Amino acid sequence: xxRIPPEVLVPARADEKYRAARLDLLRQERALSExxxxxxxxxxxxxxxxxxxxxxxxxxxxxxTLRRSRLTExxxxxxxxxxxxxMFKRGAGEACPMCSxxxxxxxxxxxxxxxxxxxxxxxxxEPAALRAWGRTRGWHDLRLLSCGENxxxxxxxxxxxxxxxxxxxxxxxxDGSDVRFHHTMHASFPPDGAERGIDLLSPVWQVxxxxxxxxxxxxAGNDYVVG
Numbered sequence: 001x002x003r004i005p006p007e008v009l010v011p012a013r014a015d016e017k018y019r020a021a022r023l024d025l026l027r028q029e030r031a032l033s034e035x036x037x038x039x040x041x042x043x044x045x046x047x048x049x050x051x052x053x054x055x056x057x058x059x060x061x062x063x064x065t066l067r068r069s070r071l072t073e074x075x076x077x078x079x080x081x082x083x084x085x086x087m088f089k090r091g092a093g094e095a096c097p098m099c100s101x102x103x104x105x106x107x108x109x110x111x112x113x114x115x116x117x118x119x120x121x122x123x124x125x126e127p128a129a130l131r132a133w134g135r136t137r138g139w140h141d142l143r144l145l146s147c148g149e150n151x152x153x154x155x156x157x158x159x160x161x162x163x164x165x166x167x168x169x170x171x172x173x174x175d176g177s178d179v180r181f182h183h184t185m186h187a188s189f190p191p192d193g194a195e196r197g198i199d200l201l202s203p204v205w206q207v208x209x210x211x212x213x214x215x216x217x218x219x220a221g222n223d224y225v226v227g
Contacts, residue, residue, distance in 0.1 A: 049181035052172065055152045057122065057145035060131040069145070071152075071172075071179050078118040080182075081172045085158035086123035087165040088130065090148050094222055095123065095133050099167050101220040102202050107139045124148045124165060137225060156184055169198055 006026055010019045055071045075081050084103055087096035094100075103121055106113070113119050120143045123130060130144040153159035158168045170184040186197050199205040208215040 043183055046183060048175065049183075051175075051178045051180055052155070054179065055147065055150045057147055057152070058127045058149065059143060059145045060127040066127055072174070072177070074120050074143070074145075075118045075174055075179075078116075079174045080116075081118045081120065081174075081179075082113065083156075083170040083172065084119075084121045085153055085156070085165065085168045085170065086121050086125075086130075086144075087167050088123035088125040088133065089163070089165060090124050090126060090129075092125060092129075095125070096165075096167065097220040097222045100133075100137055100222060100225070101204060102167070102198070103139060103142065104137060104225070105202050105204070107137070107142055110141050119143070120145055122147050122152065124153060124159070124163075156181070157186070158184070167198065169201060 006023055009026060010022050014022070052071065056068055057071070057074070058066055058068050061067050071081075084099075084106060086103060087099045088094075095103075106119065106121070110119060121130075121139070122145045124147055125133075126148065127144075127146045130146055134140070134142065134144045147153050153165065154161070156168070156170050158166050158170070160166065167187045168184050171182040172179050173182050174180075185201075188197050196205075204220075205215060208218070
């Protein structure tokens, strides 16, 4: 890709005050990009994590039957597995609106991800409730699995001791016949980080941050999304 000269970022009719501010912002954007590359490299270089149990999950198939799958089976032909821990408790009428927004994005890009990794959405809700919610949202191509009968979410830090779910992405990898934990990214950085931990994985937040008004106190809703 040809190198873009800084001048193209500044409209010809911009005054010097705007030009100086925009070029200063460009320097900050470059520094942020370089730091992001360093963090990504450090994440990839993490040493092998602990071996996980071969948990059993349940999902409702298209014909309404229940299928049970072990964690090792979720990898399919891949050596890595990305899990989105969906905030959807047993007995709840619907999933978390913000979590659902993230999974909307995964539905949109799943074909690209499938070239590189396996992908699953896991929650504590009943299999039938998960599939019904997936149909409502249009998640026709994602595996929606219930962990309501095991401790998977709690063991990976995606559920509190009281049983309350936490939104998170986890990356697991196969090491021979074992599943090893690689990395979990939560919605906020513990112990007291800003709640932007997994925001980089959703284009919604990135576009809102481009706007002059920013993201404000907006919160996603389930009422305006039709599958």
